[in-house]
Amino acid sequence: MTYTQMANQSQTPCQWTGQNGWPAVSPSGPHNPMPSLQHLNLGSQYPEHQQWTNQTNMGFSSNVNHTVHHTDTNGPLSIPGVNKVGNAPPCFLPVVTTETQLQQMSPHYPKRPDQAIPPPPQPLYSQQGSLHGNLQITPQSFENYGGQYPQHHHGNLMDSSGSPTGTVQPQPQCVLPPQLRGTTDTFVPSAVTLDKNSTPQSPTSESRYGLDPELLPSAVKVMAEDRAEWENKVFVSEFFSALPPLPTTSCPVEDKGNTSPSVIRSTTYCVPCDGQTVLLSRLPLGALVTPFAERNDKEMPLPVCQEPECVVGCKYCGASMCPAMNWQDCGQRFYCPFCGKLSEVPWQQYQPTKGVAGPRADKDRRPELSMGSYEIVHSQRAEAAALLLAIDVSASALRGGHLEFVSQQIHMLLNSLNRENGDGVSDVRVGLMTYDSRIHLYNLSPALTRPHMLVLTDTDDLQLPVRDGLLVSLRDCIDSIDSVLQLIPKFTEECNVPGGVSVKLPVTAGLTVLQALDCPGKLLIFHSASLVETELTNTSGFFGSYKPKSIFQPSEPVVSLAKECIHQGCSVHLFFLSQQDVGGAWPGYIPYLTGGVLHTYSHLQGDLDREHFSADLKKTVETDVAYRAKLRIFVSKDLRVSGCYGLFVPGTSPAQVTMAALDHWTTVAVEIAHTRSLDETRGAAIQAVLSYSTQTGERRTRVHTLTLRCSPHLQEVFRHFQAQTLLAFYCKKMYCTVMERPLQELREELQTEVTEALASYRKHCSSAAVSTGQLVLPQYLRALPVYVNSLRKSEVLLPGMRTSVHQRLQLRCQVLGMDACGTATHFYPQLLCLHTLTENSNTPPELRGALRCTAVSLEPRGLYLIHTPLTLLLWVGNQVPANTLAEVFNTSYVPSLPSGETKLPDLDSPLSISIRSLINTLNCQVSRARKLWVVKQGDTCEEVMQRHLVEDKSPNGGASYADFLYHLHVNSVRLLQ
Template identity: 35%
Template sequence: MSAPYTPAAPPTFPPASTAPSQPPPTEAVARAPPHSYYGAPPPAQHPFPNAFSSTGPTQPQAPPPVSPQSFPQAPPVSQPPFSTAQVPPGPTQSYGGPLPPTQPSFSRPLLPTSQPSTFPAGPPPTSTPSQLPGVMQPQPPVSQPSPYHSGPPPTSTGFPPQVGAPPRPPFAGMQGPPMASQGPPMASQGPPLASQGPPMAQANHVPPTQPGMPPGPINASLSGPPPQLGMLGYPPQQNGEHQCEPFYRVRGPHPGYTGPYPGQPNYGAPPAAPAAAPPALKRLDPDSIPSPQASDMPPVQKTRHRIDPDAIPSPIQVIEDDKANKGSEPFTTGVRGQAPPLVTTKFQVKDQGNASPRYIRCTAYNIPCNSDMAKQSQVPLAAVIKPLAPLPPDETPPYLVDHGESGPIRCNRCKAYMCPYMQFIEGGRRFQCGFCSCVTEVPPHYFQHLDHTGKRVDCYDRPELSMGSYEFTATVDYCKNNKIPQPPAFIFLIDVSYNAVKNGMVGIICQELKTLLDYLPRENPDVESNIRVGFVTYNKVLHFYNVKASLAQPQMMVVSDVADMFVPLLDGFLVNVSESRVVIESLLDQIPEMFADTRETESVFGPVIQAGLEALKAADCAGKLFVCHSSLPIAEAPGKLKNREDKKLVGTDKEKSLFQPQVSFYNTLAKECVAQGCCVDLFLFPNQYVDVATLGVVPTSTGGSIYKYTYFQASSDQERFLNDLRRDVQKQVGFDALMRVRTSTGIRATDFFGSFYMSNTTDVELAGLDCDKTVTVEFRHDDKLSEETGALMQCAVLYTSCSGQRRLRIHNMAVNCCSQLADLYRNCETDTIINFFAKYAYRSVLGSPIKNVRDSLVNQCAQILACYRKNCASPSSAGQLILPECMKLLPVYLNCVLKSDVLQPGADVSLDDRAYLRQLVSTLDVSESHVFFYPRLLPLQKLDVMSMSLPVAVRNSEERLSRGGVYLLENGLNIFLWVGVNAQQELLQNIFGTPAFGQIDPNMTSLPALDNPFSKRLREIIESFRAQRSRYMKLMVVKQEDKLELIFKHFLVEDKSNNGGASYVDFLCHMHKEIRQLLS
């Protein structure tokens, strides 16, 4: 929410941002932690190290921006070792003048709304060889549950005949895959990956399973590994580069390897028998839990790796280093081109002239001065913008500025809004635009004198002159048809066909709405919400309800002519909740009873959205439709669909057609919705194929959301559905929004990704824009940029607030420009680059074969790293892989995107699940895409109940799990609690109330509320994780060696996946080969 701005207040500043701007952090070499989190890697017989110590990192200093990680050469010369090279630090430009000691007197809001590291050597751990892209054909995937379902199809006794395909059985062929033996070791791979889609896939959500299974996708969350052994600082060299000692020894080839990359693919060959394991060695762990013997380790395939996984860049290490270096001080935004802390670091933001990273994150904070350099590096230039992002309680929401009847002050030529980049001249009578350099007269009412530095004397009293983000009240000129908008409306449209009634959805939502309607969004918590509500139920026909306050009972009106939809009543359909409460409650009690005995199995869908749209048109207001729908709309009506699920098309050039809508009707309907400001949120409860690719067109074009609860069962899925519904109804939202991104001369916004509609090339139209939605913008050069002035971006969003007020929210961002590639590579943000790559790839599957999409991703990543190696790194052996410090995690994260279900599905991942995930990822912010692709995995046996801090996460690999431990994995869509077969009895007693592994119920979806400190702390952690995510994460308990463990292993993304996705180690070797080919 915005705080009103009172110009008359004296220039005293609220304490929220008193700190003067900090100088850019000096670049220092990170010191090594005193000891490692892991012992030496286990020998081949001990594939799973025990839990790791949770000691926090100890480097207090900021890391050097780029540093080499080098993998020394093994006896065979062609074996690729790795290293990261460091580039000399570049100058940081400070934007603006010195900051005043005080803070502006804006009135308070009503509502708050990469470090170098070396990695230790160790004996080669076991690992699964995996195929990499090159000429590799994906292995036939082992059948396994798709991670998107909530439970198995219910038994069909007593059900009316279903139309369409029967629900597929969960767990088809669920035996565990022979992971170890799949595919040849990577050393023998053939040609480069760019020429062929690599078979790297990994499911991103939960498959259908028994009733206890979570419905929605599960995704990976990022948490990096703890610091490793023997980390050495990098001594500065004379030439300004930091060269590091090789950080891991490559041993000679194992007996089974003929050499690195011999180029003899045996993809079709039967799985090779695992090599005999060497004699067991006892492994010491700096851990309170005794180290398990070989017999205690989870049975993982005994295979061989040439590279020690502890010796390659670790996400956990990077995350922990960033927390140590950047988590303690506030991040002040007054320095141009300063990269913010990672999304995994908790930090406070002080707005001093650039937008907070909570609103805008860039792929690079120092962009190339010209297009040739940008093309050479292949680093995408993009920004992920979340215009209405919620802020933590200790940060001030954007102030609301009123420039009076004439509206906000703007540049005459490019129409940019007044911001800190405007330069006042001629004593303050005119200002020069920072975007287009045009000079504009200052209106008399806005005139103010300048001080000796050329700044206005009221600069720090005006948010638009001193802050990166603020809001303007918009005048009637900014309103549709030059008319002040009506308050918006919410319309609930509920499917009452047979399935929706029988699975309990209808009764649950009607009961919930009785209380939920008291929590409609409002700007002032002390004032009643202005939002009006209406209700429709439907199957093959639509039922509208008159709930006018003066009625004793609600009245139903039925529209059976669905081919020509109209709203049969105006007065009494949209009402104020407090005035009509008695009638609304009576209606919500009656709906489940009215349809309890329905035998109607068919339903419509297109006319349902038409009905809501027509109601908003009749009321002349914007609003949101909450549609709860359960089946493929096969009834005769506009928008009727047929079942087109055809698994035979998967993997062919025609696969892209399955992601495209099967009829154009919904595209036209979406366009009409946007014109009216009608946003659609869709809650799906399917038991079989519903064609999410087509049903999702309207939600994804109007700024809406899709929620999916496959095989919905009230007992296990009610909590997730109700929490999603509550959050969706209550969250901050703007209506009838229009967003434009302006840039300074030299670059322009050329491409946009997200849930919106565009009728031209510049304006992003959103019928609804909520606090979770992001719009990702790609920029390209159209001229040269200057290092002196940098590049500017202004995002302006015009929207109607939930109280009906028209507003403009402005976010400004300035970044540096560079003429040296080293400066670009030193100031990139890998998490944002991966967010962009995922959205770009997921959109590309609409028009290109998936193999081509995967190949282009790998090729672009290889080009980025090859350009760095060629132009920025110190000379070194071709056998070393050299990664820029800021991008050393690019390969591991990119591999997670390639292995995701959209780009490399397992056999049991449905087309609907893939379409759902594809649409979901398009609007994720950087923190959610991070955890989606690289889940957060916490060892609970290390949880200190006396501390508020969490145990250090462990890497997403089965090797990191101890049979004696219990682990929590979250990926933004689900939470898993993995229980090792030898978990300590005391731990099990504290969590589950039973000391016996065999007595733990794998179907539980919530933990028992036990009266002990461990149980309380664990439940607090789970709730805090849920609060950080836009969707409610259902809890799944997974017992080791249980059939559900296959689902859990989908999210151990550093391992080879059952559907042919490469392990991190193998993919890194493959990337190295690609880079060497580009360089040669």
């Protein structure tokens, strides 16, 4: 019995008709052959807070002689034209058993087998070489299949002329069930009654329209093909960059005048020459920028040049020097592509060019003239960054019993840092404070025989009476800090605050210390007391509101405090030691807006929670960040930056972003618009300039420049889009827009844009011989539908009943800060088979090939690992052999395994060693520590696993991949009728 069949044993078929107020029989009436775009959606038509009672009962009959009444819990999954028929159910599938009945019900259906469905209109133009997926959805004789769904056949990817191409693996052809053939305008009610003896099938892994999910375009296959193409190769990033490897493909980059795609990744690598072409494509023009990205181990280090020796950039717009500058007058002046003006070179930096308008003679010796990425070291210095620790010693914290463990972990970490400092690593200044309703500052000066405590009772207007000794070099104050840490668990309950302690208090105190000493730093807060709800946000936005967008909006005091931290370079990291949902008092706004992180724990009672805390603390302190970071974006003079999306406080200009701290994974999405037509010969250029200070106070500037070619042809533009890049761009834009617009509207808008993009490609770039039943996708956008569907039904945009407001807020901030690779893995997790790890051991497990994220991929006799940047799940089938269980878990009985958080035993078996090595490797690839969750087949906690099977219908009511793809195809075809 498969996992899907096991899951269905506990489900009962849903009687949707009548429960949602829909009549059992469709009312009659004329149909609008061309509905407006708001009807072509999968989004909810009901208030966001409304939940259907049968959320968990999602089963429906698989017998083709049944009429299916079905809807998602988030709202109707609409069939084009159906929503125009009174109060008819949005998905009422007619059932036809013979070809004759089908012809009688639908006058549009072909009367002869050789009668084809009329093709779409002729394309405006067509160029050779454009590839698109050809997923056949064609009418065939239904009675040949004995009344069952027709068999599936295989088709090929075709070029614009309709000829098969050998450059891409064949894509499947799917055949729709006969009741769905013909025109999509037809709505035919079925008179067939429901067969109560039918065997229910899984609504998660199969399409209600008869499409086999296994034959649909596969994101796993796309990633595997790209990984195989670039295996053991180097991507050469030259001027007018070619299409790079996917973000999920690890590939070294050779900088030949263009920055690495890990730093700047454009949504398309062929920019349309004019804005009309962008509007025609319906896909966004923009870029993902990760300015502080780490370089691949196989790449050369980032070239560094000193400020006095570096050739200055444009004096008009402020853009830095880069290979995109065009030299003229034998090197005396250069043309700036970002503002279109000519700048003269100072005589001290003059060098002749090779020819009148050729490159400078010293090009190969200067990184700013030949490299897409380089760094400038400035002569002026700032104050070194500090590490400031704030520990809650309120009554509830002292009663919690975890202060001793926290103090021990801080002690071990600081001693480890002190040993590293002794090995030549630069020293770090450390400060310590404790708080309840008051602030306790400690003078750690080495001149004192013991540290002195200074108590500040007036917390409304904090003033520091002394400054000396508040931040001291770690090597000089390690003994003083150790003595204070030993005393903290022995504090007495002097101030019992019944209303809780506000997180704003330690943030304000830490910020005051950093401001007094004029230095940036990391502020680590270890908070245990209950939160003061009214000081953080307005609770009316969380509960009882019909405006779901308001739950994502921080209050004005929070934003004001975050801005002060950003100006000072104070990055707040909050370790919340007693996890709780306290109305609107979500404490994560300030940490995430200042480049920090919110870590939550359940009172640190278990060993796993304590190990997780230790890993989080170590990674937080050791992660290298850019302090007081200022990011400026420059684009070609005929373009402009129209929007910037990411985890930061928006400023006055979308082309400038200021952050308190910036790590290697933080990515922003930049949206670009045309001001006038681009010159095809000059191309387009994007430059990201990051100014920041290091841990030691050194001021630096990183310059990244990407040049792209332009084309007036829409087909060329489509060929240079990549699905994973579009997913990351859509995610950042949607997750930022939730603060301003309703979620339902965003989901509908996202589906509309993708539908119109597919219709545009079908009309202007595909062959005229393509029939209506053929699904047409650009070559590198084959996986876009499954990515977009996963984004639409994410917990942020489509919450389930078991997702709290705090979880949604946390998830939004975590995903907003991810890079393109992390975003792609989050929305399409890696599903790895573990019980075969010892086979073909020469290949790394993570590269051996992932499985599709669907329940069909899970066999009861197997072990599977789901890997995302935030989650690590180990699924155990109920028929796993006893010897496999013994090798991994040291037990031979599945029911004896613990569910939930766990740690694998340290066994000497080859399978145990391989699995633990794989987990360690995957943990090194993410920015935060993760717990390993064991999910047994059939357990109640299996819903956690189902949320990550993104090709299936999700527990919160999101449509399956097959159903979503069907609607995208049908709606895109309707737009052309």
